[in-house]
Amino acid sequence: MTAARSSAKSTTTTESARPEDEKLSIGSAFTYGLQHVLTMYGGIIAPPLIIGSAAGVDPQMIGVLIAACLFVGGLATLLQTLGLKFGKNVPPLFGSQLPLVQGVSFAGVATMLAIVNGNKETGLTDIFGAVIIAGLIGLVIAPFFAQIVRFFPAVVTGVVITTIGLSLMPVAGKWITGQNPEAPGWADPVNIGIAAFTLAVIMLLSKVGNAFISRLSILIAMIVGTIFAVVIGRADFSKVLDGPVFAFPTPLAFGVPTFNIAAILSMTIVVLVILTETTADILAVAEITGSKVDRKRIAAGLRADMVSTAVAPIFNSFTQSAFAQNVGLVAVTKIKSRYAVAAGGGVLIVLGLFPVLGRIVAAMPTAVLGGAGIVLFGTVTASGIRTLAKVKYDGNMNLIIVATSISVGVLPEVVPGIYSHFPSWFQVIFNSGISSAAVMAILLNLIFNVWTKGNSENPSVFGAAPVRSVKTDVIRVLKEGDRVQNGKLVDAEGKHVPVLDDDQVDSSH
Structure with a gap:
């Protein structure tokens, strides 16, 4: 109060x-x-x-x-x-x-x-x-x-x-x-x-x-x-x-x-x-x-x-x-x-x-x-990680976009003189971790997600979907005839089975 x-x-x-x-x-x-x-x-x-x-x-x-x-x-x-x-x-x-x-x-x-x-x-x-x-x-x-x-x-x-x-x-x-x-x-x-x-x-x-x-x-x-x-x-x-x-x-x-x-x-x-x-x-x-x-x-x-x-x-x-x-x-x-x-x-x-x-x-x-x-x-970094957690990584090349762009952005920070022998205009752009990461992320997003022509139907290991798995406590509550229908979980008689988030399950006990 x-x-x-x-x-x-x-x-x-x-x-x-x-x-x-x-x-x-x-x-x-x-x-x-x-x-x-x-x-x-x-x-x-x-x-x-x-x-x-x-x-x-x-x-x-x-x-x-x-x-x-x-x-x-x-x-x-x-x-x-x-x-x-x-x-x-x-x-x-x-x-x-x-x-x-x-x-x-x-x-x-x-x-x-x-x-x-x-x-x-x-x-x-x-x-x-x-x-x-x-x-x-x-x-x-x-x-x-x-x-x-x-x-x-x-x-x-x-x-x-x-x-x-x-x-x-x-x-x-x-x-x-x-x-x-x-x-x-x-x-x-x-x-x-x-x-x-x-x-x-x-x-x-x-x-x-x-x-x-x-x-x-x-x-x-x-x-x-x-x-x-x-x-x-x-x-x-x-x-x-x-x-x-x-x-x-x-x-x-x-x-x-x-x-x-x-x-x-x-x-x-x-x-x-x-x-x-x-x-x-x-x-x-x-x-x-x-x-x-x-x-x-x-x-x-x-x-x-x-x-x-x-x-x-x-x-x-x-x-x-x-x-x-x-x-x-x-x-x-x-x-x-x-x-x-x-x-x-x-x-x-x-x-x-x-x-x-x-x-x-x-x-x-x-x-x-x-x-x-x-x-x-550190809070800014954590906010960025929270945003990246919302991104889908299965069946696409988003993982390699994130990995490459962040690495390129961090590079001039951990090795300050890496571009010292490049032209001054190049140094102005890429000596900034923020602008170099932005340029790389925009470019790779265009290459993989916008200009999709030529993309492989079977992405590399970077785009592979994670192995699917289901927890045992979820299996225990399923019954014979349970199935997904029109995006909802229903039982053998077609009745809707409510799906609760973890916090809703905790509060119900």
Whole structure:
């Protein structure tokens, strides 16, 4: 009763048929939104740190880049979750209206580093110009790209969702161990202990907490884990007050964008990868929330991605995409409301306007994030496995589609340099486990399940149906003359014999 009252106080459900339209109280929405921000914060600040450092930007201006990425990510999240439509009783033209957090995409980091290294003087402005043009190209092709949704049956979406979780696991690992294996503190047992402590808190709260506390287990565990790190001397908040408290992002703070043809072509390939990943994320979160998505809704989500990408460089930010790690948080907390994520977008905007708040969050030990990431990213993988469990594998080649696609997707994660001698455009696509698995799953699904001409009538061992078997307790209850007729079990006199699920049998005793 206590849990029910607590949940009732924090959440009010609308009669809407869409689970993502669930209304939350302001306090609950911003609490869950903060949880989303903490989950993706490390990911959203990493690209500006990497690119700014490579471009030779001084530390103060790197802070400007980080604040800009937070600010633009917040605006993009609001557009994606709330949507923007022109007229009444029409679907949004921009925004999928799903619980998806937007931020700077990792997909373009390698390409942007290549652009910077090609010309240190104009590298950053070349990136901004390339992102603007590539974003506009993506905006034009988004509706056509959304047409590929018909090529995403369960065998494909299951592969993509599973690979999203698997490809994110190295992120959690690096949060725990550190990024550089040659650094002195790499894989420090104390950091592993902090991650384990955070993970243990999540497990404890999930087991003994009421519904409200269980949903906040990630946020509470991060706070408790940070306090633990402070107590043992592994968290440093001494530099929180260094720098301005409030600062509005200055448009074109690094100069007017420049337009380099080679950079634009490279970034356009990145945008194609982002479109693929965002489509996968939309399908993944829809699978988790039970939402219905069609081509128009996917196209609206992709438009939100691309218009945010095209505008981002004006405010000193980069390519925008949906964050896969937050899909796992939706699965863990069961909070399907897009308004919780919209509140997280508001938090991101505030962090972008108040750099001091961003510095507080940035001081949180990455090992704490790693401990939470194990649960978050593992949940995404489990959701993909659940989808794959619905796929039929007898008499077809679905098993080899799943096996090959997931293996291809995992390959660049376990062997990062496998495509290092291939052209840069190839690396942009296949260095991403998500996009490489998606490409392979779509292609193999077309070859085996769509273009069926030429398929063997006797599939290989990968398509062989499993050996049929019946449990002895089922045989015992059958009587002479029992048979299946018109899809129902009937006895010798033609009377229907009810077939009960295991849980129905248990409850009847």
